[in-house]
Amino acid sequence: MTDTAVVHEDTSARWFIYTSVTFFLVTILIGVLMATRFVFPNFLGGVAAISSGRIRPIHTNGVLFGWLLAANMGLAYFVVPRLCGRKLWSEKLGLATLGLWVIIILGAVVTLASGDTQAKEYLELDTTLDILVTIAWVMFSVNMFATIATRTKDREQMYVTLWYLMGTLLWTAVLWIVGNLPVYSGVNDANVNWWFGHNAVGLIFTPMGLAMAYYFIPKTTGNPLYSHKLSIIGFWTIAFLYIWNGAHHIIFGPIPTWLQTVAILFSISLLIPVWTAVTNFYGTLRGKWTQGNYIVKFLVAGTTFYLLTCFQGPMHSLRTVNQIVSKTDWIIGHAHMAVFGAFSFFAMAGIYYTLPRILKRPMYSDRLGEWHFWLSFVGFLGFAVSLWIGGFVQGLQWMNYTISFLDTVKAMQPYYVVRLFSALIMITAQLLFAFNVFRTARGGGNPAAAMA
Amino acid sequence: MKLEAKAFLLVLAVAAFMFLGTYFTMVVPLTDRSLSTPTKDAKPYTELELKGKRIYEREGCMYCHTQQVRNLLEETQRYGMGEEETFKRFGIRALIQAPPSQPGEYVYDQPHLLGTRRVGPDLARVGGKYDNTWHLNHLRDPRSTSPGSLMPAYSWLFDRAGQPTDEAFALVAYLQKLGTNYKWREEGVEQARALQAKRAGAADPAQQQAPPPTQGGAQ
Numbered sequence A: 001m002t003d004t005a006v007v008h009e010d011t012s013a014r015w016f017i018y019t020s021v022t023f024f025l026v027t028i029l030i031g032v033l034m035a036t037r038f039v040f041p042n043f044l045g046g047v048a049a050i051s052s053g054r055i056r057p058i059h060t061n062g063v064l065f066g067w068l069l070a071a072n073m074g075l076a077y078f079v080v081p082r083l084c085g086r087k088l089w090s091e092k093l094g095l096a097t098l099g100l101w102v103i104i105i106l107g108a109v110v111t112l113a114s115g116d117t118q119a120k121e122y123l124e125l126d127t128t129l130d131i132l133v134t135i136a137w138v139m140f141s142v143n144m145f146a147t148i149a150t151r152t153k154d155r156e157q158m159y160v161t162l163w164y165l166m167g168t169l170l171w172t173a174v175l176w177i178v179g180n181l182p183v184y185s186g187v188n189d190a191n192v193n194w195w196f197g198h199n200a201v202g203l204i205f206t207p208m209g210l211a212m213a214y215y216f217i218p219k220t221t222g223n224p225l226y227s228h229k230l231s232i233i234g235f236w237t238i239a240f241l242y243i244w245n246g247a248h249h250i251i252f253g254p255i256p257t258w259l260q261t262v263a264i265l266f267s268i269s270l271l272i273p274v275w276t277a278v279t280n281f282y283g284t285l286r287g288k289w290t291q292g293n294y295i296v297k298f299l300v301a302g303t304t305f306y307l308l309t310c311f312q313g314p315m316h317s318l319r320t321v322n323q324i325v326s327k328t329d330w331i332i333g334h335a336h337m338a339v340f341g342a343f344s345f346f347a348m349a350g351i352y353y354t355l356p357r358i359l360k361r362p363m364y365s366d367r368l369g370e371w372h373f374w375l376s377f378v379g380f381l382g383f384a385v386s387l388w389i390g391g392f393v394q395g396l397q398w399m400n401y402t403i404s405f406l407d408t409v410k411a412m413q414p415y416y417v418v419r420l421f422s423a424l425i426m427i428t429a430q431l432l433f434a435f436n437v438f439r440t441a442r443g444g445g446n447p448a449a450a451m452a
Numbered sequence B: 001m002k003l004e005a006k007a008f009l010l011v012l013a014v015a016a017f018m019f020l021g022t023y024f025t026m027v028v029p030l031t032d033r034s035l036s037t038p039t040k041d042a043k044p045y046t047e048l049e050l051k052g053k054r055i056y057e058r059e060g061c062m063y064c065h066t067q068q069v070r071n072l073l074e075e076t077q078r079y080g081m082g083e084e085e086t087f088k089r090f091g092i093r094a095l096i097q098a099p100p101s102q103p104g105e106y107v108y109d110q111p112h113l114l115g116t117r118r119v120g121p122d123l124a125r126v127g128g129k130y131d132n133t134w135h136l137n138h139l140r141d142p143r144s145t146s147p148g149s150l151m152p153a154y155s156w157l158f159d160r161a162g163q164p165t166d167e168a169f170a171l172v173a174y175l176q177k178l179g180t181n182y183k184w185r186e187e188g189v190e191q192a193r194a195l196q197a198k199r200a201g202a203a204d205p206a207q208q209q210a211p212p213p214t215q216g217g218a219q
Helices: A011-037 A052-084 A091-113 A127-149 A160-180 A186-221 A228-244 A246-250 A257-269 A271-285 A294-317 A319-325 A330-359 A366-398 A405-410 A413-442 B007-030 B047-058 B073-078 B083-090 B132-140 B166-177 B184-202
Strands: none
Touching: A011 A052, A011 A091, A011 A330, A011 A413, A052 A091, A052 A127, A052 A160, A052 A186, A052 A330, A091 A127, A127 A160, A127 B007, A160 A186, A160 A228, A160 B007, A186 A228, A186 A246, A186 A271, A186 A294, A186 A330, A186 B007, A228 A257, A228 A271, A228 B007, A246 A257, A246 B007, A257 A271, A257 A294, A257 B007, A271 A294, A294 A319, A294 A330, A294 A366, A319 A366, A330 A366, A330 A413, A366 A405, A366 A413, A366 B073, B047 B166, B083 B184, B132 B166
């Protein structure tokens, strides 16, 4: 994994990262707006285009595709050439991909705000945008496969990051195309929706996040990868086990019981890939926890949140647990732990690692980086823990039908207030992040000035 | 030769695994006739109801309201008819449980709107629970009918004078259709009446609580 004397341009990597950070701020702002309305329902009301039902898919699609996938694509443009011992196959194709990606995201904001939606969670984008996403993904894949196919002889044995990346290229394409086909109806439509929705996390964001963690954890700590064998077990169990899980989103619902049971069994077995990856990460981070800077902190916390969220997941699938937590606010805390706590933390660590190497100057302020970590960490914990406690209480109240539904809504108020405050801390942290990134990009910064 | 060294073989193996899981969890259910056979009461949407469904989708109602009564006692009780409701409307006191949602009720739904989260209550059995005026008031000012609700006021479904537009009427028509692919209200009341009549013949005719109708679960 040593870098050779190849001179990397990294323009695609750089601009993908800047773009993703910009979209991140917008999507979090939308999240905060929705969190506000859980405390003040009439806040900025009366405008169709920014009503919660329309901006909710902008928040989810924005975070998933505008921020996280774009950030990981940017990091891939940096990481893959270095693992292949050559330059990126085509920077021009990379920049064209970015151009298309920006058009897609802006198109998504406009269409979703105007109510043009396919109404299925994470598959909301209209047909034109679906096709554009497919084209952009093919462009990205061609660039990646061409770089990997022409790697130098001494890189023939590919590093684990590349396996995950190639897996993601395939998984994403198949999930996206099959998931978007307009041919399903009724409960099968729901089943396909969750075949897609579960694997959007399990086979797009998980392998992309793990690919990045497998690269950045050894790089940042200077430790060699703890176990090659564990990474092989982890990869192939993810490839085999994840795809079976979609139906655990509809447990007790109107789908066949055998399908639910299969999903539950495979959900429990997901502990295998998760614990192998986490063991590998902790093993590689050995001895570096206390001497770590904010990059290591993001990686340690990301690994821990990955462990926790993937412990929750299999537990939620158990019928006795599912009965209580399903459909409650608990799940919102769980989803944010995966997307924000685990994979966004990995991506942030990756950006802090790559940006100084692309720009050949240190981050504008390490102090801001530390603040970014601690505010993200504390803000997220407040957000998730309040929803976990509240959601659990909510689930137990729903089990007694003599408590009216409205009373269970009112009982959530204190938790929604804590969630709103925590969300404000989270967005403050990301403002510091964006400020740091863009001041570093502009250059000529004076770190002392930021130490206010 | 190791698989991890051959890009093409690796992708091929990954694709094979993906196909395996997809086949069993997606293709097999797609070929299961029982999932696409309508229930005996099921009727396709009218033009107005379908227009209402599109508005429901456009406004993202499914992000806060599920449309599935899960196969759990607490849900069949909560989303059924309470004693007050049955007394007011049918003149009997009985808790009539809502049957769990069944695949055959959804066959005309494209896209499906099962939902995953309940900021508001489940709507799978809401049809016939309230009258149209209640729904219109609720859409115009949710907290006027449901104090403490977090729902947005859908002012753009009403004109300047506060009168409902065609869209508001269509949406209400769709809401009233929900759950009627299974005539559970009628069947439940009928069963409760029969039971009460039987008991009245036996002993004290005063307030009796009918046991819930025993309708089958999803599977």
